[in-house]
Amino acid sequence: MATNSTSETRTCDTTGLPVCLTAQLFIKLSAVCAVVFLLLGGVAAILLALTRWQTIHLLPVDWFYRILTFHGLNMLIFWILFFEVAVLYFACTVPLKAKLFSRKVAWVGFIMMLVGAVMVDYIILKGKADVLMTSYLPLLAHPAFYLGIILVAVGTLIGVFNFFATLYVAKRDKTYEGSVPLVTFGATAAAIIAVVTLLHGAIVMIPTFTFAMGWTPEPDPMWYRTIWWGLGHQSQQVNVCAMVAIWYLVGYLATGAKPINETVCRGAFVLYILFINLASAHHLLVDPAVGATWKIWNTSYAMYLAVLASMIHGFTVPASVEMAMRYKGYTKGLFGWVTKLPWRNPAFSAAVLSVVIFGFIGGITGVTLGTQQINIIAHNTLRITGHFHATVVGGTSLAFMGLTYYVIPLIFQRDFIGKGWARIQPWLFGGGILMVSLGMSFAGSLGVPRRDYDIEPAGVYGASSHLFLGIMGVGAIIAVLALLIFVLLCVGTLLFGKKNAGRPIYDWGTAVALPGADESKVDAHWGMKGTIALTAVFLMCFAVYYFANWKALADVWPVQ
Amino acid sequence: MSLTVPEKGWYKAPEGAEKLWIGLALVWCMVMSVMMPYWHFRGKQNSRGEAYSVEPAAFMERTMTFVESGTVGDWNGIPIVEPPPGGEAYLAARMWSWYPALKLRKGETYRLHLSALDLNHGFSLQPLNMNFQVLPGYDHVLTITPTSTGEFTIVCNEFCGIGHDKMIGKIFVE
Numbered sequence: 001m002a003t004n005s006t007s008e009t010r011t012c013d014t015t016g017l018p019v020c021l022t023a024q025l026f027i028k029l030s031a032v033c034a035v036v037f038l039l040l041g042g043v044a045a046i047l048l049a050l051t052r053w054q055t056i057h058l059l060p061v062d063w064f065y066r067i068l069t070f071h072g073l074n075m076l077i078f079w080i081l082f083f084e085v086a087v088l089y090f091a092c093t094v095p096l097k098a099k100l101f102s103r104k105v106a107w108v109g110f111i112m113m114l115v116g117a118v119m120v121d122y123i124i125l126k127g128k129a130d131v132l133m134t135s136y137l138p139l140l141a142h143p144a145f146y147l148g149i150i151l152v153a154v155g156t157l158i159g160v161f162n163f164f165a166t167l168y169v170a171k172r173d174k175t176y177e178g179s180v181p182l183v184t185f186g187a188t189a190a191a192i193i194a195v196v197t198l199l200h201g202a203i204v205m206i207p208t209f210t211f212a213m214g215w216t217p218e219p220d221p222m223w224y225r226t227i228w229w230g231l232g233h234q235s236q237q238v239n240v241c242a243m244v245a246i247w248y249l250v251g252y253l254a255t256g257a258k259p260i261n262e263t264v265c266r267g268a269f270v271l272y273i274l275f276i277n278l279a280s281a282h283h284l285l286v287d288p289a290v291g292a293t294w295k296i297w298n299t300s301y302a303m304y305l306a307v308l309a310s311m312i313h314g315f316t317v318p319a320s321v322e323m324a325m326r327y328k329g330y331t332k333g334l335f336g337w338v339t340k341l342p343w344r345n346p347a348f349s350a351a352v353l354s355v356v357i358f359g360f361i362g363g364i365t366g367v368t369l370g371t372q373q374i375n376i377i378a379h380n381t382l383r384i385t386g387h388f389h390a391t392v393v394g395g396t397s398l399a400f401m402g403l404t405y406y407v408i409p410l411i412f413q414r415d416f417i418g419k420g421w422a423r424i425q426p427w428l429f430g431g432g433i434l435m436v437s438l439g440m441s442f443a444g445s446l447g448v449p450r451r452d453y454d455i456e457p458a459g460v461y462g463a464s465s466h467l468f469l470g471i472m473g474v475g476a477i478i479a480v481l482a483l484l485i486f487v488l489l490c491v492g493t494l495l496f497g498k499k500n501a502g503r504p505i506y507d508w509g510t511a512v513a514l515p516g517a518d519e520s521k522v523d524a525h526w527g528m529k530g531t532i533a534l535t536a537v538f539l540m541c542f543a544v545y546y547f548a549n550w551k552a553l554a555d556v557w558p559v560q
Numbered sequence: 561m562s563l564t565v566p567e568k569g570w571y572k573a574p575e576g577a578e579k580l581w582i583g584l585a586l587v588w589c590m591v592m593s594v595m596m597p598y599w600h601f602r603g604k605q606n607s608r609g610e611a612y613s614v615e616p617a618a619f620m621e622r623t624m625t626f627v628e629s630g631t632v633g634d635w636n637g638i639p640i641v642e643p644p645p646g647g648e649a650y651l652a653a654r655m656w657s658w659y660p661a662l663k664l665r666k667g668e669t670y671r672l673h674l675s676a677l678d679l680n681h682g683f684s685l686q687p688l689n690m691n692f693q694v695l696p697g698y699d700h701v702l703t704i705t706p707t708s709t710g711e712f713t714i715v716c717n718e719f720c721g722i723g724h725d726k727m728i729g730k731i732f733v734e
Contacts, residue, residue: 061722095563132719136680138696139719179570182562221680221695248562259562260578262570287693288611288674288700295609296596304589311585315578372596373606379691380682380717447689449682449717454725458715460686525576532577539588546592550599556688558604558669560703 008099014410014504023093023100027086027411029110031404034082035490037117038397041074042483046476049436053473054455054466064453065132070124072133076392077149077235078117081156083400084190084242085109086407088163091187091245096180098170101162109158116151119144132451134232137208137224146209153201153231160191160198182265186245189269194238196277200230222289229280236388237276239396240310241269243358246399247317247351253406254348255341255511257324260528265316271309275301282366285375295372307367314359315535319528326527329517334530345509346422350402353430358395361437362387364542374549377556380451383444386437393479394433401486402426408490409505414497416506418489425489429482435475443468607692614699619675623650627660635661635730643670651714651729653681653694655721658714658729664706666733674700682718685731691717706733 009018044067050058059067093100100106122144123129129141167188170176180188204227210216248265251257259265281298284290301307325337342348365387369378378384405422409415416422440450446465448455455461455469500506526532574582600606614622626641626649633640640661643649645668652659654677664670674683676696683692688708694700714729 061725065719065722065724130721136718138679139721176565178565178568181564182566220697222698225680225695245562252562257562259566261572261574262566263572264574264578264582284693286607286691288609288695288698290609292600292606292608295607300593300596303593307592308582308585308589311588312582315581315585319578367592371592373599373603376605376607376691377689379693380684381689381691445689447684447686447715449684449715451719452717452725457726458686458713458728460713460715523576525578528577532581535581539584542588550595553605554603556605556690557707558705559690560606560608560610 012094012410013500013502017094018097019411020093020099022103022106023089024411026100026106026110027089027407030082030086030089031407031411032494033114033117034079034086034400035404035487037074037078037082038483039487040121041071041079042480042487044068044071044074045483046480049473049476049480051453053469055470056473057454061453062127062130065130065451066124066127068451069129069132070121073120073124075397076133077152080235080239080392080396080400081152082113084194084238085113085156085159087242087245087403088159088187088191090411091184092163092166092170095184096167096170096176098166098173098175101165101169105158105162105165109155109162112151112155112158114155116148116153116155119148119151123148134228135208136228137211137219137221140212143209143212146205146212150202150205150209153198153205157195157198160194163187163191182259182262183245183249185266186241186248186269189273190238190241190245192273193234193241193276197231197234197238200227200234200280204228204231222287225284225287226280226290229283230277233279233282234277236392237272237279237306239392240276241272243354243396243399244269244313244317246403247313247355248320250347250351250399250402250406251317251321251324254345254351254509255321255324256328257320259320260316260323260524264312268309268312268316271305275306275309278302279306279370282370282375285370285372286379292372299370299372304367307363310359310363314355314363314538315531317355318534319531322528322531323522323524325511326522327513327517327519328511329514330511331522334533337530340511342509342511344423345405346426347402347405347508349423350398350405350426350430353426354395354399354402357390357398357430357434357437359538360541361434362391362395364545365441366391367542368546368549371546371549374553376559377549377553378444380449381444382440382448382450385450386439386441386444389433389440390437394430394437398426398430398433401429404486404490405508406505408493408497409500412494412497413499413501414493415500416489417492417497419506421485422489425482425485429479429486432475432477432479432482436472436479437475439468439470439472439475443472610701610703612699612701613697614675616675616677616696619650619673619699620652620677622673623652623659626650631660632663638730640730640732646670648673651683652677653683653716653727654678656716656723656727658716658727661730661732663732663734666706666709669703669705672702672704674702679720680718681716681720681727684715684717686713686715688712693718706731709733
């Protein structure tokens, strides 16, 4: 390992960039914790899917809701937050050639997060917090449950503070010239949204904790829902930002793609910061006490300006990859470049699947279900769960998994074992999640509720509901198997992977320029013809699904 | 490159296909923005969130008065109550039942009062798949007009404890 005179950084043997060793340590610690919580959440996932698949109906009723609480917190909060801290610590140091602001602050944040997460998991498994992830008051859990969540939130905030302080010091010491790289910019957007999100968490969890201790009166249940979703939905928007930053990063690593217009990409991130925090309204669209005007304004993120941001990224990411391929000489027809993409690179295939599943399934369903009136035929059904398994799992988790195929060789300095398994893992996981998401969505369209142990007592759900729950179950088995492959590959590589210090990392597969490629033959502004066609198809799918739902709504009883 | 600082002069307006896409996306966003207010004036299914503050005990009292005034039958030990056309109907949600069952007439409009006596509950009318949130302390009023006849099942779709999946109610429409 090459180290400089102060021994605080090493030079990366692949990129030549200086890697801050303190940042590297906490990227490693956070990534390891993230993967452990992913595994816990994955075990819970298969138990839940095999219970809701009524033919198997595995768990007893109390354990079903217990494991459901466990699954939500480990997947949506712990896996994702730990991974995001790793992404933040990377984005503020390596691309800026900067050192992490403080090792002590990083330790404090990390330990608080870990203690909090362990506390929450312990108290759930003890059966003292069967309140599901949302813990809607007047449901009440053991005070340690809320305290654990507060610790995780504050620990994350401390990590975010370390990120901002690092940015400040890097700027002050001029470790880089001009503006920050796009990946750092995206991570900064994620960090800003995280601050707003975690403050909502503190505002709602602290009075709930003091109520659980018997010190203060019970907060209003509607107030709780309103503020809790400021935590619950916004935290998913942190994921969106981090995921999009990873799309750009992997596009660059695998094909050398660079943004067509930096202003557009950055502007889209700014739209996220400004408008995405209104999304808590998505969960209150059929609630009492918040009026139609409030619902419409907030659920549309003002006027869908955050959706606009996602649609912009949905164009610029594939367009930048297509342009990179065309510059390399793959100019045949609309889609000639597609077959030449580095499909064998698991980070790349994961990113592509993430874009497609997030956009076509997650995005379209999310905007439609979050339409104020359409929510009447979707609220609290499995359609909602179908939507967010496409965004958070098929989108974010898959992108995070993909990035890990670079994180381990670059940061842990070990080449992967089982490379063949790694190459198929994103496809298995993406395919499984697609089945989960579609199975849930169709069952939800038939009225099957989410968070429900048994649909038989209602006596209204027929054979097709059971069929879709079965599809969900089979999909879950495939996805969890792929998750296990991922965890085994990561752990196996950390234990047995060949050390790669002193040489560049194993090349997963990158797009190579054809001899005689001529960049000047590609139109810089209209050259991305394949992307134009794909986004046109996307917009048509969006419009069809959107208006089909208005039609379905028009068929139910009039209600005001 | 997304991992290195952008070249100088990166701040510039979008051009070509990118500009076109941003324009198209913005137009689509505006269409979706207009649809919701439009539906409030022209559409028949809206969630206005009309609600009044009410203590659970007071709501139960109103429900009991409603039950006494119009019981017309019995469903599994739960009274079936028929409100007058155009009148008020009360439906109390509690662990783990909907009280009472309702009998409504097709084409008539009712003001349906929903509230919970203990926890959050979810009013999910099947097989229509119409869903509304029910909270303790809030009298959530739906102005509703049945347009089909038959037996409809109310499923609870907000987690409310161990008996959640067995919390079933009925609305009969003639």
